[in-house]
Every structure is written in structure tokens, then in C-alpha cells.
Amino acid sequence: MDNMIYASVRQVSATWYFISLTQNRSHEEALDVGMMQAELYLSDLGLVGAAAAPYLEGARKAVESVMQGRLQN
8 A cells, every 4th residue: 555655646746746837837836836736645645744754755756757857858
């Protein structure tokens, strides 16, 4: 179950980040949106604070991956 949560929170953050970029938001604004959505998702699962930290780190890495892919294309 842990792997499924990790994978889904990465998908949530990366998707919202990309959606925000397509709405002409800056990288920082899009990052904020992606991470906020990831935090909301984890909160809905009952994961907050220290329990959410490893998942949020994975979410941030997923956003960085999207950003790198965008820069390379």
C-alpha cells in the first residue's frame, strides 16, 4: 500500500504542476499548486506532518522530473 500512495502522490503533484504551467503560471506558482494538491491528497489519506514528509519529497522530485523533461524538449 505504501508504494501505491507514493506513486499516486507523485502523479498528483506532477499533473497539477503541468496543468498550472499550461495556464501560463510561473514555475514557482505551478510548484506551489502541485505541492498543495499533494498535501491535500495526503491529508485526505490521514497523512500529515512527519508522516507525510517522505511522500512530499517524492512529489517534489516528480515535479522536478517534469521540469527537466520540459527543459529538454
